[in-house]
Amino acid sequence: MDPTSGPYNVLITASGRLFGVTLLAYELIIHGINLSTKASVIRQQETEYDFITLWHVVRLLAGRDLEMRCKPSRTPGQLPWEKDWGRHWKAVDMCCSYLSSWPESQLKHWKRLVDSYLIGTALPPLSLSATELLDIVCKEETNTFGLYPKLTGPLYMIDQPVPRGDSYGLGLYPRAARFNHSCLPNVSHKPDEQGRMVYTAAREISAGEEALITYFDLTQFTTLEERQEHVQVHFRFSCDCSRCTQESAEENLLNIESLPFGF
Numbered sequence: 001m002d003p004t005s006g007p008y009n010v011l012i013t014a015s016g017r018l019f020g021v022t023l024l025a026y027e028l029i030i031h032g033i034n035l036s037t038k039a040s041v042i043r044q045q046e047t048e049y050d051f052i053t054l055w056h057v058v059r060l061l062a063g064r065d066l067e068m069r070c071k072p073s074r075t076p077g078q079l080p081w082e083k084d085w086g087r088h089w090k091a092v093d094m095c096c097s098y099l100s101s102w103p104e105s106q107l108k109h110w111k112r113l114v115d116s117y118l119i120g121t122a123l124p125p126l127s128l129s130a131t132e133l134l135d136i137v138c139k140e141e142t143n144t145f146g147l148y149p150k151l152t153g154p155l156y157m158i159d160q161p162v163p164r165g166d167s168y169g170l171g172l173y174p175r176a177a178r179f180n181h182s183c184l185p186n187v188s189h190k191p192d193e194q195g196r197m198v199y200t201a202a203r204e205i206s207a208g209e210e211a212l213i214t215y216f217d218l219t220q221f222t223t224l225e226e227r228q229e230h231v232q233v234h235f236r237f238s239c240d241c242s243r244c245t246q247e248s249a250e251e252n253l254l255n256i257e258s259l260p261f262g263f
């Protein structure tokens with residue numbers, strides 16, 4: 001695979017303001033008007049996180065709209081990964097939303113945001129129903145990467161932690177979203193100056209071995225319990241990576257050894 005992955009779009013968040021790298025004029029003319037005029041209301045009535053999520057979704061919808069109304073620049077299927085992973089909006093559409101793993105309260109909250117701010121942001125004939133918009137919000141939340149100034153996931157960080165710095169933006173990377181997570185990743189990632197995510201082997205990787213990244217900053221969550229809780233709360237799954245499996249087996253063994261003789 002190409003060691004870089006382009007985002008569907010990127011948002012740069014600096015000094016509390018949002019700057020889009022692409023599509024800005026189109027988005028503000030066609031789509032963003034509603035959201036940008038409602039920005040201060042949303043920020044007061046909802047959280048800053050909700051505002052960023054909504055803005056990111058509007059940008060995804062603007063990209064979809066622009067793409068579907070313009071002629072394709074080249075024939076789809078030209079690049080090797082496109083057959084399995086899609087391209088442009090199709091690649092976003094092919095991402096998992098994991099609708100059933102989000103808690104009911106979270107889905108209810110997003111349904112309310114969709115009804116209040118997103119209905120009508122995609123114009124006819126490309127309009128989307130509330131259900132389709134909720135699915136896009138779940139896709140955005142499941143597959144978005146934070147952008148950080150330093151590498152995420154090199155192995156030396158486990159012994160010599162170097163925080164990756166503050167997030168300066170976010171982006172949805174449909175191909176990168178196919179990576180599974182490991183608390184002992186064999187691949188590190190970091191965005192380049194064009195917002196493309198660049199992947200670097202963190203150690204030798206054998207042919208056929210699964211390439212794995214970390215979904216979070218491993219320097220911030222070091223123990224098995226901290227990592228498992230973080231993954232469960234923020235990513236809605238239980239991590240069964242090799243490091244968690246090994247540490248959990250070691251913990252079980254210690255627990256058995258501490259039982260009174262005969263049990």
Ligand SMILES: C[S@@+](CC[C@H](N)C(=O)[O-])C[C@H]1O[C@@H](n2cnc3c(N)ncnc32)[C@H](O)[C@@H]1O
Nearest residue numbers: 098142177178179180181182237238239240241
């Ligand atoms: C963004 S997707 C990753 C790619 C996905 N496996 C695919 O086939 O497209 C994230 C999902 O992959 C699964 N996953 C990733 N890393 C995992 C891990 N370490 N342990 C268990 N499940 C994992 C979980 O179901 C998680 O919700």
